[in-house]
Amino acid sequence: MNTDAILWALAVAAVLAAVVGSALGWAASHIRPDDDPLVARIDALLPQTQCGQCQFAGCRPYATAIAAGAADINRCPPGGEHTVRAIATLLDRPVCPPDPAYGVTKRPQVAWIDEERCIGCARCLPACPVDAIVGASRQMHTVIAAQCTGCELCLPPCPVDCIELRPAGPAVGNARRVA
Amino acid sequence: MAAWAHFPAGLALESHKRADAIVPVIELPAPSRVVLPLDPGTGESAEPVVAVGDVVQRGALVGRATSAFSANVHASIAGRIIAIERIEAAVPTGACLCVTIAADAAPASTQDPWPAATDHASMNAQQLCDALHEAGIAGLGGAGFPTATKLVAGRQRSVHTLLLNGAECEPWITCDDALMQTAADDVVFGAALLRRACGATACVIAIEDDKPAAIAAMTLAVDRAVDAALSLAVVSAVYPRGAERQLIEAVTGIEPPSGGLPVDAGIVCQNVATAAAVARWGTRGEPLLSRIVTVTGSGVARPCNVRAPLGTPLTDLVAATGGYRDAPLRLIAGGSMTGIALPSDDVGLGKATNCVFVATRADIAPRVDAFERACIRCGNCSDVCPAGLLPQQLHRAALADEHALLRELGIFDCIDCGLCDYVCPSQIPLAHRFRLARGRFREATVAARKSDEARERHEQRQRRLRDEAAARQRAFEEVRARALPAARGSDGIDDKSGEAP
Numbered sequence: 001m002n003t004d005a006i007l008w009a010l011a012v013a014a015v016l017a018a019v020v021g022s023a024l025g026w027a028a029s030h031i032r033p034d035d036d037p038l039v040a041r042i043d044a045l046l047p048q049t050q051c052g053q054c055q056f057a058g059c060r061p062y063a064t065a066i067a068a069g070a071a072d073i074n075r076c077p078p079g080g081e082h083t084v085r086a087i088a089t090l091l092d093r094p095v096c097p098p099d100p101a102y103g104v105t106k107r108p109q110v111a112w113i114d115e116e117r118c119i120g121c122a123r124c125l126p127a128c129p130v131d132a133i134v135g136a137s138r139q140m141h142t143v144i145a146a147q148c149t150g151c152e153l154c155l156p157p158c159p160v161d162c163i164e165l166r167p168a169g170p171a172v173g174n175a176r177r178v179a
Numbered sequence: 180m181a182a183w184a185h186f187p188a189g190l191a192l193e194s195h196k197r198a199d200a201i202v203p204v205i206e207l208p209a210p211s212r213v214v215l216p217l218d219p220g221t222g223e224s225a226e227p228v229v230a231v232g233d234v235v236q237r238g239a240l241v242g243r244a245t246s247a248f249s250a251n252v253h254a255s256i257a258g259r260i261i262a263i264e265r266i267e268a269a270v271p272t273g274a275c276l277c278v279t280i281a282a283d284a285a286p287a288s289t290q291d292p293w294p295a296a297t298d299h300a301s302m303n304a305q306q307l308c309d310a311l312h313e314a315g316i317a318g319l320g321g322a323g324f325p326t327a328t329k330l331v332a333g334r335q336r337s338v339h340t341l342l343l344n345g346a347e348c349e350p351w352i353t354c355d356d357a358l359m360q361t362a363a364d365d366v367v368f369g370a371a372l373l374r375r376a377c378g379a380t381a382c383v384i385a386i387e388d389d390k391p392a393a394i395a396a397m398t399l400a401v402d403r404a405v406d407a408a409l410s411l412a413v414v415s416a417v418y419p420r421g422a423e424r425q426l427i428e429a430v431t432g433i434e435p436p437s438g439g440l441p442v443d444a445g446i447v448c449q450n451v452a453t454a455a456a457v458a459r460w461g462t463r464g465e466p467l468l469s470r471i472v473t474v475t476g477s478g479v480a481r482p483c484n485v486r487a488p489l490g491t492p493l494t495d496l497v498a499a500t501g502g503y504r505d506a507p508l509r510l511i512a513g514g515s516m517t518g519i520a521l522p523s524d525d526v527g528l529g530k531a532t533n534c535v536f537v538a539t540r541a542d543i544a545p546r547v548d549a550f551e552r553a554c555i556r557c558g559n560c561s562d563v564c565p566a567g568l569l570p571q572q573l574h575r576a577a578l579a580d581e582h583a584l585l586r587e588l589g590i591f592d593c594i595d596c597g598l599c600d601y602v603c604p605s606q607i608p609l610a611h612r613f614r615l616a617r618g619r620f621r622e623a624t625v626a627a628r629k630s631d632e633a634r635e636r637h638e639q640r641q642r643r644l645r646d647e648a649a650a651r652q653r654a655f656e657e658v659r660a661r662a663l664p665a666a667r668g669s670d671g672i673d674d675k676s677g678e679a680p
Contacts, residue, residue, distance in 0.1 A: 047626075048633040058637060130636040149633045 039067045045086045049078040050129035051151035053103045058129060072096070077103035078150075108168035109150035111143045117162035124154040124163065189417040189425070189565045190598055192350050194389060195475070195515075200482040201353045201392075202360050204471055207499050209256045211282050213490030214527030215241065216252075216268040218275035220323025223248040227278055233260045236286040238293050238466055241278045244312065250325040250530070251315035252278070253466040255488035259284040267522055269493075269512035269529045270323075277527060280490070293464040299372060304334055307376040314466040315530075316457060320344055320355075320421070320450030321513060323531030326373075326457070332440070333377035333447035341379040342430060342441075343370055345386040345393065345451040346414060346421035349514035352534040354471040355451050357484040359386070359393035362455050363400035365462075369454030370409060372461050377447045382409045384451065385430050389416040418516065419596040423448045425565050437592050452533075472528060474500045478507030478537030490527040493535055497524060509543060511536040516597040545606060552605035560599035560609060566592045570599040570609050577616035582623055590617055 043063035054075035056062040065071035066087065073087040074096050081098060088095045098105065113124075113133075120138040132148045135141030143154075145168075154163050217224040225242030229235060235254040242252035262279040302310065312327035333341075343366070347355040359366060366384070374382045384401070386394050394413060401411055412430050414420055420429060427446050428434050435444040452470065459465050468488060475482040480501030487496055493510070497503060511518035512532050536542075560570035568589050576584040590613060599609040 043634070046630075048630040048637065050633065050637050059634070129640065130633050131640050132636070147632065147636060149629075 036064075036067060039063045041090060042066050042087060045079075045083060045090065046076060047079045047083065047149075049149040049151045051078060051149070051153060053077050055102070066091075072099065074099045075102045077105050080105035106150075109165040110145045110148040110168045111150065111152075111154055111163055112145075112166045113141050113143055114162040114164070115140050115142065117160055119160055119162075121159060123157040123159065127153045127157050129153060188563050188567070188598075189419060190563050190602070191416065192418045192516075192601075194416070195351045196353050196356070196389070197482065198392075200475065201357050201484060204357050204361055204484045204486050205499065207485050207487040207491060207496070209237075209282065209488055210491045210495045212258075212261075212492065213255050213280050213488060214266070214268075214492060214525075215255065215278045215280070215490040216270055216275050216527055216529045217242040217249075217277065218268065218270045218272070218323075218529075219250045219317040219325060220270050220321075220529060220531035221248040221325070222270070222272050224276045225249045225252050227263050227276065229260050229263070229278065231260050231263060234258070234284045234286050235260065235280065236288060236290075236292050238291055238468060241280075244315075244325065247328045248325065250317040250323075251313060251466070253315055253468060254280055255468045255490050256280055256282050257286050257289075258282040267526055269519060269521060269526050269532045271519060273519075291465075293466060295464060297461055297464045299461045304376050304378055305331075307372065308334075311376065311457060311460065314460045316453065316460065316467045317530045318450055319452035319456060319470055319530060319533065321517070321531050321533050323529065326449065326453055327376075329442075329447055329449070330373065330377040332442050333379065336442040336445070338377055338379050338442055338447050339381060339445045340431065340447075341370065341374045341377055341382040342427060342446050342448045343373075343382065343384040343451050343454055344421055344423070344426055344448055345384055345390075345397070346426055347390070348387060348416065348418045348421035349516050349534075350418070351475045351536055352473050352514045353475070354473045354484050354533050356390045356393045357473075358452055358455055358471050359390070360396050362458075363393075363396040364403070365455040365458035366397065366451045367400045367404045367406075367409065368461060369456070369458035371404070371406065372457050373447075373449055373454055374408065379447060380408060382406075383412050383430055384409070385412045385414055385426055387416040387420055388413050418598065419565055419594065422565065422594045422596060424594065437589060467530065470528070470530065470532075472496065472532055473534040474537075475534065476507070476511075476537035477539040477542050478503055478505055480504045487528055489530060493521070493524040493526055493528065496528065496535055497537065503537060505539050507537045508540050509538045511538060515542065516601070517595055547606065549606075551607050554605055554607060557604060559602040559604065563598045563602050565596060565598065566594055568593060570613075573616075574607065574609055574612060577612045580616075580619060582620050585616060585620060590620065593617070 043060050046059040046063060048059050050058045052058065054062045056065055062071060066073055073093060074084045076083050077098060084098055085095050118141050120140060122135060122137045124141060125133050125135060129151060130147055130149055132144045133141055133154060134144060150165060152165060223246050226245050227241060228243050229241045235241060237254055237257045239254045240251060241254050244251050258280045260278060261281045265274055265276050267273065268275045268277055308327045308330045316326045318324040318326060345355050345359055370382050384397060386397060397411055401409055414429050419425055423441060424435050427441055427444060427448060433444045435441050441448050456467050469486055470489060471484055471486045473484050474496050479497055483500050485496055485499060510521045510524055512521055512535060513519055514534050515536060518536055554571055554574065556571060564570055573588050573590060576588060593613050595610055595614060597610040603609060
């Protein structure tokens, strides 16, 4: 029997185990998957208005709470019935109607600043969860309509009530294709 | 002349095209008021360049194209602008920005604002495209797609064939037939200009075999032109032969790829009426100011073809052909299969309005009754579908809003021809459902993109706030580290009590 061959095989296996083991160990501590895949999948179904009507500080915290079983799936007014249905399908839970205690579903809307009345106090800027308001102190502010989620969070801080929510325009036309 | 047979499905419909109602084409005098839609039919409006109260000459620019999908709009009569507003119009979206001109004021100059003749012979392809763009020429076949955009795309993709669509497959419509009978030389001349503008080496004019008079006139015109690159193809009359993709497949045997455009198959497709409009520009320098439109249906006294200024109120068109009769039930812009029902006859003639169909109950009566029944899986719809789709599967997916499945089943290859409805024994409004499903699909796609953007922006903001807080904390600690030895010496502050503010 060739003991050399056995020793070589053992050595190669040991080296491989050491290399792969340390690589995996390093990866486990350094390349941590930054989120729970279930949270990400629930988050993908939420409308991303970041309005906080669910009493969580945005869509992702709400998704985390749903994943942990700490919150019901019917607390999202902007998503409405459609979102409840989608999350129920994902989690294999019964569909329930949206809970009116957290607000009512509205049509898509965007914030609009009455620039005549805006005093440039800049208080609405930090309230916007998606940085969709442009302005600076004592300068007129305006809303980037394309980025506004219609979350209404800019309304309470405004001291002169110059922000209103207007219905969002139609997302797409419906053109025909027959020549 | 060659006859081609290849065509997947389709159906020979009763054509309702009475030979005595095709020619002559009645020239309508300038109406006292025109309502010009700024949307050519693609859903994108031109931007008005005039103001209410302005007096304009015939041919003056009133709307400028702002994208590749909009076209310039010119005043089709001289007069004063009395309104620029979003109102009901004969476009797929139902309403668009329209410019209303009343002929109650004469402009200072009566001379046409365009040159008497164009030097098209000395223009290169790009200059030709630019000139056609300026002239506001858009597809007159029914879709209203800006001609120059198609030509430029064709040249960029080095197309080999210009296909002129004279099939006119839809029941009731005869305006292209009338045009080919009365202005065949214009079509041939326009074809030569279009072919030069898109760089194609060959030009095929396709006509359905139920138009012998048009075929005869076009054959003579093609012979007169003595152009080796120009040929005529006679195709059998099967609806929807004239739909762009179906015609390309029938004439060349090439199937444009799903989701692709005719230029991907090396072909630019234009309507014969568009070619005639190009010829009018070439010979007279005239921008697109008028078109031939079929006024037909059992609800009009004298069905006929009319050449009318764009924007002519449909009331005037119907009045010019003897008015209504027999209790008209519905007014449709376009034909009986793909037309758009209009809420009133007070809308202006659009560039893409090829037909005004005044339907009585007899024309559009349902076969049995007005009720929809359950699908019985007979498969008639998939037998006739010219796009080779499975309408009953699509229908189930559309009802369930299964967007991934809809895409997989090819909902975007549906050409809205309406044949599946037509043959459905359960009277299910399939084409209508598919149109709505496509709208919802697009809306969902846009909403998903918006929500992804919002998530991204929110996450970026969270990161920024975290970084700012960390920077403040670091600055605070630096200050504290510097101040601490001195503080400890003087009043003995406990260094464990100092948390970031």
